[in-house]
Amino acid sequence: MTSYFYLDSQNRNQGPVPLDRLAEHGVTRNTMIWCDGMANWQRADSVPEVREWFDAHTADTFTAPGNGAAQSADFSNPYAQNNGAPAYTTPQNQGYMPCPNDYLVWSVLATICCCLPFGIVAIVKSCNVGKFYRRGMYDAALLASEDAKKWCLISLVVGLILQVVGGCLQFCGGLLSAL
Amino acid sequence: MQSVSCIVSHVRRHSLLYIGAVVVVVLILLYAFDPSQQVLAPKCIVRSLTGLSCPGCGFQRAMHALLHGHPVEAVRFNPFLLLCLPYLAGLATAQWVLREPRRSRWMKVLGGKGCVYFYLVAYFAWGIVRNLLGV
Numbered sequence: 001m002t003s004y005f006y007l008d009s010q011n012r013n014q015g016p017v018p019l020d021r022l023a024e025h026g027v028t029r030n031t032m033i034w035c036d037g038m039a040n041w042q043r044a045d046s047v048p049e050v051r052e053w054f055d056a057h058t059a060d061t062f063t064a065p066g067n068g069a070a071q072s073a074d075f076s077n078p079y080a081q082n083n084g085a086p087a088y089t090t091p092q093n094q095g096y097m098p099c100p101n102d103y104l105v106w107s108v109l110a111t112i113c114c115c116l117p118f119g120i121v122a123i124v125k126s127c128n129v130g131k132f133y134r135r136g137m138y139d140a141a142l143l144a145s146e147d148a149k150k151w152c153l154i155s156l157v158v159g160l161i162l163q164v165v166g167g168c169l170q171f172c173g174g175l176l177s178a179l
Numbered sequence: 180m181q182s183v184s185c186i187v188s189h190v191r192r193h194s195l196l197y198i199g200a201v202v203v204v205v206l207i208l209l210y211a212f213d214p215s216q217q218v219l220a221p222k223c224i225v226r227s228l229t230g231l232s233c234p235g236c237g238f239q240r241a242m243h244a245l246l247h248g249h250p251v252e253a254v255r256f257n258p259f260l261l262l263c264l265p266y267l268a269g270l271a272t273a274q275w276v277l278r279e280p281r282r283s284r285w286m287k288v289l290g291g292k293g294c295v296y297f298y299l300v301a302y303f304a305w306g307i308v309r310n311l312l313g314v
Contacts, residue, residue: 002192098279102290104290105270105271108263108267109267111234111235112238114235120302123295127291127292130286130290162224163222166222166224166227167219167222
């Protein structure tokens with residue numbers, strides 16, 4: 001199950017919390033949340049998986065003692081919690097953003113399974129994700145993360161295409177020599 | 180069109196589940212069929228084009244041997260497994276098993292310059308050495 005980070009009423013980063021326990025932590029449909037793979041913070045209600053969960057468990061959320069009413073008052077306007085607070089991407093807030101996924105597992109697998117130079121590119125990009133993140137360059141880390149994912153996929157797709165083409169050539173060669 | 184985007188978003192949300200399923204299927208296939216006997220097994224592109232062994236050559240045969248409980252034979256097919264598999268296991272543990280803040284600590288080491296560049300250098304060095312020695 002996906003785990004989410006959320007911003008509490010003081011705009012502090014909290015979590016990670018698994019999807020089915022978000023409500024226990026006072027997360028409502030209007031709370032800003034984030035998980036691995038998301039480009040930016042989003043309102044919980046705009047994330048399909050979370051919205052579905054809230055749709056299915058709304059009764060629980062609203063009957064939760066104490067928490068539901070207070071929270072819904074605070075967050076009745078989705079952007080109210082933003083007023084006066086720095087934007088989520090300003091430098092002083094970057095330290096709270098969780099590190100983007102670096103796809104290092106897949107990059108290493110790509111080098112060993114696909115035997116293509118693209119896996120190497122993916123590994124280097126993966127390595128950059130953590131490096132940029134620790135230097136507080138969150139946008140660069142996010143970009144490196146997307147690049148790492150992209151090169152893993154390129155490696156996989158090109159590898160598969162070459163396999164199929166190679167297989168066809170071999171088959172045709174076999175046919176020709178049989179004739 | 181809507182159903183297509185629906186399927187895409189479904190796959191995207193449960194991507195780990197689908198990837199896991201594919202990995203399991205691949206492992207079952209590698210267990211059931213011996214890649215060196217099976218015509219349909221994927222062939223190394225580098226080897227078919229240049230005749231040289233790439234650093235990953237022998238990986239399928241090694242996995243087949245490993246899944247059948249022959250670790251020594253597996254290492255003989257591709258000794259690079261000794262470096263690659265523990266590293267992959269460590270990365271996978273950090274990625275999917277550990278929780279913060281331990282996860283960050285592991286990733287800082289395993290995903291840091293030292294480990295990653297060591298892996299890359301070893302990868303290329305092994306590729307050169309195996310072709311010189313004919314392993």
